[in-house]
Amino acid sequence: MPFDALTQAVPALDRALASLPPLQADDAVWPLLRRLLAAPAPSGGANLPGAVGEVIGALASELGLGERWMPELGTTGNAALWIGANEPSAGSPADVVVVAHMDRPSFRVRAPERGDLVPICANRFPEGEERAGARALRFVDGRLVTAARGVLVSRRVDGHDTLTFEAAEGMLAWQDTVVLDAEPQRGADGSVTGTGLDNALGVLTALLAAAALARVEDALRERSAYLLIVFSDQEEGPPDAFFGHGAARLTHTLPPPRGVVVVDAHGAAPEGVPRLGAGVSHGTIAGWGRGSIVPPNFHALALDLAAGVNAARPGTVQFNTGYLSRSDDLALGRWAKILALTGPPMAHAHTAHEMAHLSDLRSGAVWLAYFLAATLNLAPELSRRYALGA
Helix, strand or coil, rough: CCHHHHHHHCCCHHHHCCCHHHCHHHHHHHHHHHHHHHHHCCCCCCCCCCHHHHHHHHHHCCCCCCHEEEEECCCCCCCEEEEEECCCCCCCCCCCCEEECEECCEEEECCCCCCCEECCCCCCCCCEEEEEHHHEEEEEECCEEEEEEEEEEEEEEEEEEEEEEEEEEEECCCEEEEECCCCEEEEECCCCECCCCHHHHHHHHHHHHHHHHCCCHHHHHHHCCCCEEEECCCCCCCCCCCCCCCHHHHCCCCCCCCEEEEHHHHHHCCCCCCCCCEEEECCCCHHCCCCCEECHHHHHHHHHHHHHHHHHHHEEEEECCCCCCCHHHHHHHHCCCCEEEEEEECCCCCCCEEEEEEEHHHHHHHHHHHHHHHHHCCHHHHHHHHCCCC
16 A cells, blocks of 8 residues: 555654644644635735735744745746755756645726625636725735725626626725735634635645655655645636746746645635535536646556555545646646646635635645645555556
8 A cells, every 4th residue: 555655664754743733732833824824915016025925935934844945936926935855946946836825816906986896716606796805916016915995895787797896994096916815714623714725725735744744855855856835826817818937937937846746725615526514626627627637647646555545644635526626737737647636625716705624734734745645656566556657
């Protein structure tokens, strides 16, 4: 079994996972997630001073990854960190690249005098009228600041959509970017509701998995393995046009890796899988083939590895056999093989009442650490058995 091969080849990985407090209890991971959710993450400006990229960097430092942090990877607008054999350079390809987008649903101003907005993301508000807390962001004196607070009003009637911003504090200007703004709430059952879970969930999953793998870095160096984790901007975009611009810029900046793992929140299914509270979701096809597909050998590896992980830690991973939205994989799949599409399940995406479970986030980091250890050739027999190309 792949899980047994990994635990024998890298016994320190289990100890590393057990030694990270955020992976052990909701009380420890919740403050980290809340800090991410509080930070503004406008698409196209998520990595500016005053935005979420700064918070990701601070969390990386607190998790022992500060020396590996890159505030910007080249001129891509993305942040990154690296683990493994050598410090990265423009000419050294990573073995595996993990991508988790840090930007969130955003809206630009069409007519400030009326508060009219245009979405630069998928509009997923329900039919009828929906009102949600929002704020307008503006770049002033070298930092991103909140210029106005108020309410975003969505009206969807008979196929006609309108979006407006009603300011309660400050004044909307044409250069602003409007984002949803809702105070996150934690439930007694470990649930979290609010906005920004897409994709603070994926960002924190990737960060915690990286922190665990950094604790077994000697094993990566022994195998000359180099892992790059990228926090991309501009994943969000209209679904009927090109999106994933930050990820696309990677393909013009870095040499192709052996493969890419995309970590993004997965839409929870009202019935079936993925279910909230049942573990991280793992998928192998996006948009019913309009996005990326995972090669059969990596699909087989995930299935066999999950059997062992779930036996040792029940409820860690569930397989997404339903519809999975496209993400940065749409751009990255033309650059390198997509090895996995994984992320905590979440309901009510792109609204002010998104919902997820903290246990799924913790499980996601554990699963990602094991899956990356396998794809990085830390147990060489798996490379041979599954033709991983290491």
